[in-house]
Amino acid sequence: MVKIGIPRALSYYKYFPLWKAFFLNLGAEVVVSPPTKKRMLDLGSRYVVDEVCLPVKVYFGHVNYLKDKVDFLFTPRVVSVEKGQYSCPKFLGIPDMLKNIDNLPPLIGPTVDLTKKDRTVFNTVYEVGKMLSQNKYRISMAWFQAVKSQAKFTQQWLAQSFPQELKAPRVPKEKSHLNVCVIGHEYILFDSFLSMNLLEKLANLNITVFTSEMLSRKVINNELRDYPKKIFWDFARDSLGAAYYYSKQEDIAGFINISSFGCGPDSMSNSMIMHYLKTCGNKPLLNLVIDEHTGEAGLNTRIEAFYDLLRRKAV
Ligand code: SF4
16 A cells, blocks of 8 residues: 655644545555654754744654655645635745755655646646546545545634644633633644643643634635735734734633744734734733744743733733
8 A cells, every 4th residue: 555644744734634535535545744752853953944944844854754654755835725825935945945855755746826727726636646546536536535524624623623633622621711812823833842732731721722723714804804915925814814803802811822933924924913912902912932942931931921911801
């Protein structure tokens, strides 16, 4: 059976159910790298320049882990999945940067760019599927199942729960008395190494978490409809739309914004979120910027201080 490796990083956290179901339905075995460890980050950092953000360094660590264990490595170049919206340039450059790693297995690296006229979804899907089957009907059926799996994943988000695949606590064991909106890329938030178990820490403090993924595209776009300029980085658009939406919800006590040092899009969206919440939102914000040197003790202190502030405001 052909083994396809999927690094547990970056777009894994958004599209894993889709690609997993697709490959399984084409008869392949899917091998996912294990949760991030410090050693993976150290190894990944060797292949990229220092300035690259932490999530990309971690991605390279996962690739390094998988490279001797699989027949193919799945590393798509995600340019755009929606008209007028683009992924960050570091995302786009990953297939090129991978050339720095020796002895990689063959890559399955389709370009996902739905702004191109000749690049329909099925063209992209067929390009990937034909590496495993020459039967167009079989590829179509595998894609059909894949879309169903992804829709189920999205539904769990929209029902305001964390999808089971992410294995993260959202609701505290006791009945929550504080709701907090946490803004951050899924690949930081749900990677417990990168986020230093932020979600678990919040659940232990009796806090229920709300995120941008729980909002539909329609809600996000509606929030930003009067924004003077279109935000074309997709993550930045989601973060800002979530800040706008949740700041108007009375039961949201505050915001935590977590991002990586060296992130271009977040350097812009962080400022926009801070400015908005300061001038219009009237809700406390804890801004966490992480890098290789962030200490967990310092993070804990900041979270606890923020929690105390929220509780004082709540009484
Ligand atoms: S959006 Fe930011 S954190 Fe994500 S890959 Fe790009 S630079 Fe890195």
